[in-house]
Amino acid sequence: MSRYVLVGGGVATAATATGLRAAGFAGEIVLVSGEPHLPYERPPLSKEYLAGTFGRGDFQANPDGWAADNDIELVLGTRAQALDPGLRRLSLSDGSTLTYDALVLGTGVRARTLPGFEGDRVHVVRTIADSERLAERLVPGRHLAILGAGFIGCEVAAVAAAKGVRVTVFEPEALPLARVVGPEVGHAMLDVHGEQGVVIRTGELVTGMSETPSGVELRTRDGEVVECDDVLVGVGSVPNTELAVEAGLDVDGGILADEHGRTSAPDVYAVGDVASRLHHGRHVRVEHHDTAVRHGAALARTLLGESEPWTGEHYFWSHQYEHNVQSLGRLGGQTVLRGSLEERSFTVFSLADGRITGMVALNRPRDLLQTRKVLAVPHEVTAAQLADEDFALKGLLPQRPRRSEVRA
Ligand SMILES: Cc1cc2nc3c(=O)[nH]c(=O)nc-3n(C[C@H](O)[C@H](O)[C@H](O)COP(=O)(O)OP(=O)(O)OC[C@H]3O[C@@H](n4cnc5c(N)ncnc54)[C@H](O)[C@@H]3O)c2cc1C
Incomplete structure (x- = not known):
């Protein structure tokens, strides 16, 4: 029986484990985390949990019985200390070793x-x-x-x-x-x-x-x-790449991985914040909750033989007081403001060659939802159109044929 070993107690490895079982993987899944908790979401640590409005159960990646219900072996409060990709062996801080058929490194980052x-x-x-x-x-x-x-x-x-x-x-x-x-x-x-x-x-x-x-x-x-x-x-973070570096994997500011999450070592994969992953032709490492989940879920499909990589846009948000900051895609280059700075309700679009490449918005969740759809399709737009609030973003989406046209 195959054994897949996942290292890390964040949302990336949790999503891989969940995805594997959901797709019917019947082999062993072992999740090793240096923390003593079930995998959890970190965004509330500086927001709701710090404020006292969330309890511990409100931000676990999965409910309490998840591991038992899905036959996932948890090795918590234990660090992976050394990796031997030749022997497919991982040594843990409790002195034990684990052999694997596939190893997923989701070791995240630490605070600088x-x-x-x-x-x-x-x-x-x-x-x-x-x-x-x-x-x-x-x-x-x-x-x-x-x-x-x-x-x-x-x-x-x-x-x-x-x-x-x-x-x-x-x-x-x-x-x-x-x-x-x-x-x-x-x-x-x-x-x-x-x-x-x-x-x-x-x-x-x-x-x-x-x-x-x-x-x-x-x-x-x-x-x-x-x-x-x-x-x-609060001066940034350092990727936890030591395990990968010492094992001889290619690392450059993050564990280098292809668009499927495959690293330079056979059957070793990297997901989430620690991965510098090929995305639209270049290696990108981001520290976004959504990307970590999507990497994790996509990797489950890869491990089960599917060949479609995740090519979606990177997305993150922040919440401060009653204000919401959201960002999608690649920022930079030509920028266009839509909305009102005074009312604190605006989106700044990034444009290249008549196409939106990314956006950042303050208190404009609708712009985000519509731009997500627009980024997924070929489109052409001008700066003047984007700046004009009367110009509907959904007008950039392919128009559905009207019923009469379908009949004809
Ligand atoms: C306070 C805070 C607020 C955030 N807010 C937002 C937000 O609002 N929006 C947003 O998009 N993103 C936010 N993020 C970022 C988001 O939480 C991360 O992108 C996400 O946690 C990445 O998940 P991950 O699974 O890749 O790694 P992590 O969540 O970092 O998990 C890595 C895990 O690996 C474990 N580990 C490391 N080394 C070893 C080892 N050798 N052996 C065993 N275990 C090991 C760690 O202990 C940890 O459990 C926030 C992050 C923080 C810290």
């Missing part, structure tokens, strides 16, 4: 840390444990300093401010989020946070910290000392 920023009052948010530890510290009146106004920094700022915590965010760039989603959303979210009392100090870098008996002192590049109670380091 900063040298010199450590101690009880320093936080990152990547795991349930991280989120719980930070949540305990979000007490009204305390002062939280956040290093980095990326998505995690901004989401935590929103939750903390709503809890009555004083929040200061330090961001070396000129705007929050802008590197990923552009200046329009960056400006809008800078204003939104300001209105909620969050101070975002752009163009500022924190260079050092020391703990005092009552808190933390941060030093900025300009020599200013800022006192706070806790520090969140």
